[in-house]
Amino acid sequence: MAEDNNEEKNKALDRPREFHVTPAPPYPTAYYYPAEEEPHLRDYLNVILRRKWIVITFLIAVVTTVTIFTFFAKPQYKATAMIKIDKENPNILAFKDVVALERTEEDYYQTQYKILKSRNLSKRVIRSLRLDMNPEFVPNPGKKENKGDANANLILELNKPLEDNGLSTGIVDTFISRVEVSPVQKSRLVNVSFTSFNPELSAKVVNAIADSFITLNLESKFEATTQASEWLQKQLEVMKAKVEQAEEKLNEYAAKNEIIFLNEGQGEKGQSTDSDNIITKKLSELSTALTEATSERISKEAIYREIISGDSESSSVVMNNPLITSLQKDYAAHESEYNQQLKTYKPDYPKMVKLREYINQIKKKIDQETKKVVTSIRKDYDAAVKREGYLKSAFEAQKREALNLNQRSIQYLILKREADTNKELYNGLLQRLKETGVSASLTASNIQILDRAEVPKSPFKPKKRLNIMLSIIVGLLGGIGIAFFTEYLDNTIKTPEDIDKRVFLPSLGLVPHYPDNKDNLPVEYIAHGASRSPIAEAYNSIRTFLLLSTGGKPPKVMVITSPARDEGKTTTAINTAISFTKADAKVVVIDADMRKPRLHKIFNLDNSTGLSAYLSGN
Numbered sequence: 001m002a003e004d005n006n007e008e009k010n011k012a013l014d015r016p017r018e019f020h021v022t023p024a025p026p027y028p029t030a031y032y033y034p035a036e037e038e039p040h041l042r043d044y045l046n047v048i049l050r051r052k053w054i055v056i057t058f059l060i061a062v063v064t065t066v067t068i069f070t071f072f073a074k075p076q077y078k079a080t081a082m083i084k085i086d087k088e089n090p091n092i093l094a095f096k097d098v099v100a101l102e103r104t105e106e107d108y109y110q111t112q113y114k115i116l117k118s119r120n121l122s123k124r125v126i127r128s129l130r131l132d133m134n135p136e137f138v139p140n141p142g143k144k145e146n147k148g149d150a151n152a153n154l155i156l157e158l159n160k161p162l163e164d165n166g167l168s169t170g171i172v173d174t175f176i177s178r179v180e181v182s183p184v185q186k187s188r189l190v191n192v193s194f195t196s197f198n199p200e201l202s203a204k205v206v207n208a209i210a211d212s213f214i215t216l217n218l219e220s221k222f223e224a225t226t227q228a229s230e231w232l233q234k235q236l237e238v239m240k241a242k243v244e245q246a247e248e249k250l251n252e253y254a255a256k257n258e259i260i261f262l263n264e265g266q267g268e269k270g271q272s273t274d275s276d277n278i279i280t281k282k283l284s285e286l287s288t289a290l291t292e293a294t295s296e297r298i299s300k301e302a303i304y305r306e307i308i309s310g311d312s313e314s315s316s317v318v319m320n321n322p323l324i325t326s327l328q329k330d331y332a333a334h335e336s337e338y339n340q341q342l343k344t345y346k347p348d349y350p351k352m353v354k355l356r357e358y359i360n361q362i363k364k365k366i367d368q369e370t371k372k373v374v375t376s377i378r379k380d381y382d383a384a385v386k387r388e389g390y391l392k393s394a395f396e397a398q399k400r401e402a403l404n405l406n407q408r409s410i411q412y413l414i415l416k417r418e419a420d421t422n423k424e425l426y427n428g429l430l431q432r433l434k435e436t437g438v439s440a441s442l443t444a445s446n447i448q449i450l451d452r453a454e455v456p457k458s459p460f461k462p463k464k465r466l467n468i469m470l471s472i473i474v475g476l477l478g479g480i481g482i483a484f485f486t487e488y489l490d491n492t493i494k495t496p497e498d499i500d501k502r503v504f505l506p507s508l509g510l511v512p513h514y515p516d517n518k519d520n521l522p523v524e525y526i527a528h529g530a531s532r533s534p535i536a537e538a539y540n541s542i543r544t545f546l547l548l549s550t551g552g553k554p555p556k557v558m559v560i561t562s563p564a565r566d567e568g569k570t571t572t573a574i575n576t577a578i579s580f581t582k583a584d585a586k587v588v589v590i591d592a593d594m595r596k597p598r599l600h601k602i603f604n605l606d607n608s609t610g611l612s613a614y615l616s617g618n
Contacts, residue, residue, distance in 0.1 A: 047487045048480060055479030062475035063468065070467045075459035078180075079202035080193040081210050082451040085112050087188075109183070116181045116192060116213060122172050124212045125205060136197055137171050179209065189450065199456045206453035214447050232429055239426045246419040253415055283398045290391040297384040300377070335359055509542040511535060511572070524602050527575035531582075536575075543579040559592075570598045 048055060087105055115121060131137050180193040192209055196202035338355050345352050493499060496507035512534050514523045521529045527536045547554045560573045570593075577587040591599035592611055600607035 048483055051483035051486055054483045054486060055476065058479035058482055059472070059475035062478065063471045066467055066471035070462045070464050073462045074197060076195050076197055076461040077199040077202045077456045077458075078193050078195045078460035079199070079206045079453040079456050080191050081206045081449065081453040082184075082189055082191055083210050083213070084448050084450050085109065085188055085190060086446040088446055109188075113181045113183065113190065115216070116190075116209065117176055117179050119172055119176070121209065121212055121216055122175045122179070123167055124216065125208045126167060126171065126175055128212065129205065129208055131175065131205075132167055132171055134201070136201065137174060138168075194453075195460060203453040203455045210449045210452070214445055214449070217447050218445050232432055236426070236429045239422060239429055243419070243422040243426050246415065246422050250415040250419050253411060280402060283395070283402050286391065286395040286398050290388070290395050293384065293388040293391050297381075297388045300381040300384045508545050509538055511538040511542075511568075522602075524571050524574045525578070527578040527582075536579075539572075539575045539579045540582075542576060543583065546576075547583075565596075569593075570602070574599075574602065 087108060126132055178195045180191075180195070182191040182193065184190065192206055194202050194205040194209065196205065338352070338359060341352055341355065347353075347356070491502070493502065496510060499505055499507050514526060514535055523535075526533060527539045530536055546558065549555065558576075560569050560576070562569050570591075573589055577589050580587045589599060590611055591597045594612060597607065597610065599605070600610075
């Protein structure tokens with residue numbers, strides 16, 4: 001019985017069958033856009049590990065280069081002197097320095113720091129120590145310099161233009177570049193340093209800078225005092241002429257406008273103390289009264305508008321009237337009694353008629369009293385408006401009278417202030433001229449040397465340990481940076497995660513690389529010839545994923561494609577088909593490559609009729 005069934009199945013398989021090609025149902029999970037995840041520390045570590053040879057190569061290159069330069073560099077020595085700079089605020093005289101233009105303390109110290117590195121001070125030190133003849137600054141033109149010498153570039157200084165005193169500009173620039181000024185925080189101390197290849201020379205130059213700085217400070221003070229005296233003398237003559245001219249104009253104006261009383265009756269601010277004060281006081285009183293009247297008018301206007309804009313009986317003013325309040329209570333009580341009696345008597349009952357008449361009388365009294373209150377409020381509002389208008393007219397008239405008085409005396413006050421100001425300036429200049437002449441002979445330096453420079457015992461540069469440590473740090477950081485930049489430029493796909501991030505497609509599986517000619521087994525038959533190999537297991541996993549991908553009915557038609565050539569489309573199609581046949585599935589593999597088909601070569605089949613012929617109906 002079983003044999004008959006097998007024979008029938010084989011015959012059925014041998015019969016030619018017709019296949020109707022229908023579009024495959026869409027794959028429900030073909031495309032998806034995963035939410036962007038924040039990178040973790042593990043992701044950064046993976047990038048560094050993948051590009052570790054870039055990091056190591058860059059690190060070795062940087063450390064090697066820095067080490068060579070560090071150990072072959074010529075030692076440099078730094079000497080430091082500490083000086084104290086007090087603020088220029090002389091205690092000998094009450095007179096302030098006439099040259100200072102109200103500069104702040106911070107500006108003053110910043111100026112002194114710039115002077116320490118100025119060209120004028122540098123040239124003084126160069127001349128005093130004859131550094132223009134020192135080989136360190138001016139190498140011997142006839143001597144051949146070593147190519148690696150740190151001072152070889154100083155030969156070019158001879159070709160640079162000369163300063164006014166004959167010194168080379170390059171020598172001065174080189175000297176200034178070696179001077180270092182470091183203020184001590186929260187103090188008036190400053191450290192002055194100089195770097196040289198000769199330890200004795202570095203100490204000698206720093207001490208010379210400090211001495212020359214004090215000398216330059218004293219000379220500049222004396223020169224400034226002399227110039228200030230000459231300038232004050234010229235300004236004094238000009239100011240004297242201005243004082244005479246201002247007093248002459250003042251007297252002419254006073255006589256012409258007959259305002260002599262201002263000379264004797266002026267107050268502290270230049271105003272007269274008689275009628276002027278009375279007018280001003282009256283103007284102030286009118287202003288206060290006008291303000292109060294305006295406020296009162298606004299208040300009464302608000303009450304009046306409240307009454308005329310709505311129900312007068314419900315306004316706050318009417319409701320606060322004692323008589324109206326009493327009548328309203330009486331009205332409400334009898335109205336309530338009337339409504340209560342309606343439950344027993346009819347409206348035309350004599351008692352009810354009498355009660356209704358009494359209620360109407362109360363209502364009439366309420367209306368009469370309300371009209372009285374409204375009339376009273378209207379009268380108060382009209383009176384407030386009239387009072388405000390009267391005070392406003394009086395205030396304007398008083399203001400015009402005050403302005404007329406001020407107009408007559410304003411020009412006189414201007415001329416008087418000008419004359420007084422010129423007198424004060426003249427007296428001040430005269431006093432300063434006298435003090436400047438005295439202070440010229442009492443000039444004292446506000447700068448002193450606290451610690452002179454000593455000959456350094458050890459070189460300042462190069463700092464071998466620090467340089468090597470920094471080179472390691474820079475090498476690591478630079479290598480890591482290059483590694484991340486290389487990773488950023490690399491857009492190839494290496495892991496399933498790359499597919500999720502860049503293509504937004506689900507990953508079916510990962511097939512290991514199979515070297516060519518390994519075990520003399522073609523890669524197209526690896527799932528059949530080496531069924532227990534990792535590659536075969538990978539294709540089996542892909543088959544399982546495809547069978548379970550739709551949750552219900554497995555997909556019937558699958559297309560295997562890739563964006564470029566020679567990426568394993570044919571190999572994947574054949575091995576996937578082999579994996580399905582192992583699961584007792586019947587598979588038809590169609591070669592849809594119209595340019596370079598390979599399936600007929602792999603299976604040794606005739607390629608005269610293919611997919612293109614079927615689609616065209618041939």
